[in-house]
Amino acid sequence: MEGDLKKGLEACPQLLDLIANEREWLVKEGGGEANGFGVAEERKLELRLAPPGEEDWVEEKEKRVEHSVKSILPLGHLSKVAKSNGFNPCSGAKRGFLGAVEPNPEGFAQQQSGLLHLQSKAGMEKEQQSTERKASGPPIAVTAENVAVSINSSQARTATTPIVGWPPIRSFRKNIASSSRPGLGTQNVSSETAAKFEDDKKGLFVKINMDGIPIGRKVDLKAYNNYEKLSLAVDELFSALLSAQRDPVANGGQKNAKEKETISTGLLDGSGEYTLVYEDEEGDKMLVGDVPWDMFISTAKRLRVLKSSNLSASSLRSVSRKRTATEC
Amino acid sequence: MTYFPEEVVEHIFDFLGSHGDRNTVSTVCKAWYRVERLSRRNVFVGNCYAVRPERVAARFPRVRSLSVKGKPHFADFNLVPPDWGGFAATWIEAMARGCPGLEELRMKRMVVSDECLELLARSFPNFKALVLVSCEGFSTDGLAAIATHCRSLKELDLQENEMEDRGPQWLSCFPDSCTSLISLNFACLKGEVNAGALERLVSRCPNLRSLRLNRAVSAETLAKVLTKAPQLVDLGTGSFMLDHRSEAFHKLFDAIQKCKSLRSLSGFWDASPLCLPAIYTICANLTGLNLSYAPAIQGFDLIKLIRHCWKLQRLWVLDSIGDKGLAVVASTCKDLQELRVFPSDIYGAGSAAVTEEGLVAISSGCPKLNSLLYFCDQMTNAALITVAKNCPNFIRFRLCILEPRKPDAVTNQPLDEGFGAIVQSCKDLRRLSLSGLLTDQVFLYIGMYAERLEMLSIAFAGDSDKGMAYVLNGCKNLRKLEIRDSPFGDAALLEDVGKYETMRSLWMSSCDVTLGGCKVLASKMPRLNVEVINERDESDELEENPSDLHKVEKMYVYRTIAGPRNDAPDFVWIL
Numbered sequence: 001m002e003g004d005l006k007k008g009l010e011a012c013p014q015l016l017d018l019i020a021n022e023r024e025w026l027v028k029e030g031g032g033e034a035n036g037f038g039v040a041e042e043r044k045l046e047l048r049l050a051p052p053g054e055e056d057w058v059e060e061k062e063k064r065v066e067h068s069v070k071s072i073l074p075l076g077h078l079s080k081v082a083k084s085n086g087f088n089p090c091s092g093a094k095r096g097f098l099g100a101v102e103p104n105p106e107g108f109a110q111q112q113s114g115l116l117h118l119q120s121k122a123g124m125e126k127e128q129q130s131t132e133r134k135a136s137g138p139p140i141a142v143t144a145e146n147v148a149v150s151i152n153s154s155q156a157r158t159a160t161t162p163i164v165g166w167p168p169i170r171s172f173r174k175n176i177a178s179s180s181r182p183g184l185g186t187q188n189v190s191s192e193t194a195a196k197f198e199d200d201k202k203g204l205f206v207k208i209n210m211d212g213i214p215i216g217r218k219v220d221l222k223a224y225n226n227y228e229k230l231s232l233a234v235d236e237l238f239s240a241l242l243s244a245q246r247d248p249v250a251n252g253g254q255k256n257a258k259e260k261e262t263i264s265t266g267l268l269d270g271s272g273e274y275t276l277v278y279e280d281e282e283g284d285k286m287l288v289g290d291v292p293w294d295m296f297i298s299t300a301k302r303l304r305v306l307k308s309s310n311l312s313a314s315s316l317r318s319v320s321r322k323r324t325a326t327e328c
Numbered sequence: 329m330t331y332f333p334e335e336v337v338e339h340i341f342d343f344l345g346s347h348g349d350r351n352t353v354s355t356v357c358k359a360w361y362r363v364e365r366l367s368r369r370n371v372f373v374g375n376c377y378a379v380r381p382e383r384v385a386a387r388f389p390r391v392r393s394l395s396v397k398g399k400p401h402f403a404d405f406n407l408v409p410p411d412w413g414g415f416a417a418t419w420i421e422a423m424a425r426g427c428p429g430l431e432e433l434r435m436k437r438m439v440v441s442d443e444c445l446e447l448l449a450r451s452f453p454n455f456k457a458l459v460l461v462s463c464e465g466f467s468t469d470g471l472a473a474i475a476t477h478c479r480s481l482k483e484l485d486l487q488e489n490e491m492e493d494r495g496p497q498w499l500s501c502f503p504d505s506c507t508s509l510i511s512l513n514f515a516c517l518k519g520e521v522n523a524g525a526l527e528r529l530v531s532r533c534p535n536l537r538s539l540r541l542n543r544a545v546s547a548e549t550l551a552k553v554l555t556k557a558p559q560l561v562d563l564g565t566g567s568f569m570l571d572h573r574s575e576a577f578h579k580l581f582d583a584i585q586k587c588k589s590l591r592s593l594s595g596f597w598d599a600s601p602l603c604l605p606a607i608y609t610i611c612a613n614l615t616g617l618n619l620s621y622a623p624a625i626q627g628f629d630l631i632k633l634i635r636h637c638w639k640l641q642r643l644w645v646l647d648s649i650g651d652k653g654l655a656v657v658a659s660t661c662k663d664l665q666e667l668r669v670f671p672s673d674i675y676g677a678g679s680a681a682v683t684e685e686g687l688v689a690i691s692s693g694c695p696k697l698n699s700l701l702y703f704c705d706q707m708t709n710a711a712l713i714t715v716a717k718n719c720p721n722f723i724r725f726r727l728c729i730l731e732p733r734k735p736d737a738v739t740n741q742p743l744d745e746g747f748g749a750i751v752q753s754c755k756d757l758r759r760l761s762l763s764g765l766l767t768d769q770v771f772l773y774i775g776m777y778a779e780r781l782e783m784l785s786i787a788f789a790g791d792s793d794k795g796m797a798y799v800l801n802g803c804k805n806l807r808k809l810e811i812r813d814s815p816f817g818d819a820a821l822l823e824d825v826g827k828y829e830t831m832r833s834l835w836m837s838s839c840d841v842t843l844g845g846c847k848v849l850a851s852k853m854p855r856l857n858v859e860v861i862n863e864r865d866e867s868d869e870l871e872e873n874p875s876d877l878h879k880v881e882k883m884y885v886y887r888t889i890a891g892p893r894n895d896a897p898d899f900v901w902i903l
Binding site: 171 | 402404405406407462488516620621623670671672703728730732761785787812
């Protein structure tokens with residue numbers, strides 16, 4: 001276990017560098033207390049992409065991890081907010097609250113350093129678990145525009161990990177609040193921006209999994225307006241994880257440009273190593289790219305990045321059947 | 329009284345203002361029940377699932393004004409999953425069938441579809457007023473239907489709704505013959521409206537008193553609108569974004585000066601401080617001012633503005649006003665009754681914007697203060713005790729310290745004593761929201777002193793079941809209790825099950841209540857709906873049938889005579 005942990009920790013810096021662009025990574029702390037590492041063995045490696053501002057989703061995921069973890073956690077650290085026991089304050093943020101929940105200097109310090117730590121688990125074996133995305137750490141649910149500020153702010157403002165539904169103000173007020181930050185001059189905040197802001201807030205998040213990667217992510221389809229951008233986004237989401245998996249120790253976090261090309265190249269036309277498919281409302285698997293973008297985002301429920309070689313005969317059939325249908 | 333002809337009894341009942349009184353007289357005898365129900369004009373349904381719409385329509389066939397509320401309050405903060413319920417359709421359908429004389433409909437936190445609005449527009453020939461607050465599910469197409477078919481529409485008031493924008497045409501759907509508008513509020517609309525249509529509409533409605541424009545309406549359009557409607561009493565300004573040196577600004581300035589009747593202002597979405605002098609002259613008449621959508625107006629300019637508003641009774645502002653700004657409010661606005669200070673910088677690393685000092689200043693300067701919503705970084709018992717002494721008239725006291733469980737900033741003690749002072753001093757307190765570090769003691773105080781309390785909101789507070797028990801045992805007039813993230817479990821829940829029939833609803837989320845406890849409650853109290861809300865992902869691998877020891881994430885209990893509802897989604901279990 002020790003060895004595994006070390007390996008996991010070494011993986012940390014590399015994965016930390018994945019905090020890039022507009023992505024917010026949610027990380028689950030494995031306990032954070034003295035016995036946390038013992039517990040970590042049971043936990044899964046959990047990386048979660050925080051959808052900008054999507055609090056409902058965050059909450060849902062938090063709930064799930066609490067259910068799954070509850071039975072696993074030792075009851076030794078009962079606190080007032082009983083459900084948070086065993087959680088590092090930042091992971092129990094939905095329910096408990098950093099600094100206020102439990103005296104947890106280690107967790108506090110970790111949180112206050114402003115870095116998002118990744119704690120890996122020894123075995124990410126189970127296919128079942130790996131294809132599911134479990135809820136994880138602090139739901140730092142911020143809008144895309146807030147990202148930079150929030151990463152810094154976890155240092156400046158002590159213990160302000162956002163909790164779902166807290167502070168108790170309406171969503172539209174949170175929009176107003178964030179548009180008041182310095183750097184966003186009022187001249188820039190036109191009604192179009194405001195309208196777009198509101199729309200973006202809603203988002204259209206669908207799960208996306210990739211063959212060979214146990215951790216799924218979520219993408220906001222509304223954030224893109226064509227397939228190309230989606231393809232690039234998929235690339236960004238998974239390329240780092242892919243390279244991390246292939247070679248966890250090497251590179252020290254440098255993005256492998258070659259890797260980057262690998263995923264999105266030929267993603268949409270079936271010519272590449274990977275192919276992007278989606279599941280529609282009826283549960284059928286379809287090739288991404290056939291239908292007009294707007295139609296796609298209204299019917300796509302789930303995405304998957306398949307190894308092109310895995311496109312089985314049966315799924316191909318349904319794909320081509322559907323394709324024929326849309327072509328008609 | 330039965331010797332009097334019914335018309336006389338009915339006339340006597342006309343003097344009964346409140347719903348409560350009318351409900352009471354209707355229970356006296358069959359004759360009174362009959363007179364009362366046939367003469368009832370206003371019906372208020374606080375929980376849309378407490379009674380079936382058909383029953384309301386059948387009992388009150390001559391109702392003119394109906395108000396219905398749907399989702400629980402915490403839905404405002406995304407704690408209630410979408411699709412939970414609160415559908416307006418059944419209500420509008422029932423009214424359409426049973427009460428065609430309906431003239432006014434007010435809905436809050438309900439799901440309203442365009443089809444509903446279409447049905448509404450076509451079913452009630454005398455329809456006059458539609459007020460939708462915090463609703464969702466409809467679009468501008470629904471508004472178009474209302475505008476088109478409601479010939480005598482006086483009021484269309486949309487507050488903070490989630491509505492889809494399908495284009496600006498809806499406003500043009502008001503026919504040229506529509507001249508009856510008194511109140512039009514589309515401030516929550518996201519998209520543009522046709523400026524010309526707006527101006528024409530305003531021109532032909534001489535009785536227009538209240539107009540709230542959305543952010544998309546430019547300041548130039550505002551100027552034109554104001555010249556056509558100088559009689560306005562309440563104005564939502566739209567974006568108010570202008571270069572203060574421009575011709576357009578001067579036009580706006582002139583137009584505003586002519587609005588001598590303006591008493592209430594809101595909007596200012598993109599207002600730059602340099603545009604504010606446009607309103608200085610009318611500030612002296614203002615009784616209401618809402619600057620909570622205007623983050624660009626910071627402390628210094630806010631203060632300059634406030635100094636002109638010495639008649640203010642209602643002020644909504646962002647916490648960028650600061651403690652100093654609040655001190656200016658305290659010295660200027662001696663008639664202040666309602667203050668709301670919203671947080672402006674939730675995610676950022678802003679310095680503390682308002683603290684207990686601002687609140688104390690307000691309390692000493694504004695003794696008429698009776699309604700407060702205050703988001704702040706810190707609070708102290710001493711401050712709350714002072715506030716309680718200075719302002720014994722609070723009806724609504726909602727304090728939100730942004731960091732959960734934060735203790736007294738000076739003594740590090742829980743804030744029990746401070747809130748205790750509030751409830752002890754404010755004998756008419758009807759609504760209370762707590763925050764900060766609180767033990768069971770505060771609930772003991774609340775149970776002891778808050779006799780008139782009707783709504784209590786608790787978050788991250790208390791130590792044990794005793795806390796909740798104190799409240800349930802003490803607050804005789806409690807109607808709504810909402811609790812999140814507090815250590816109250818089955819013992820507290822089942823302490824006094826009969827109490828819940830005297831209340832409208834109970835919400836508990838992230839507490840220690842178990843499924844077993846909920847089941848016990850449900851079995852003991854058949855006239856309560858005990859809803860357990862489980863948000864699950866389809867791919868969740870957890871058990872389908874959790875044990876009774878399983879803690880319930882969200883529970884919503886409410887009294888009802890309608891039985892379990894049949895429109896609940898899969899993730900809601902009605903026990």
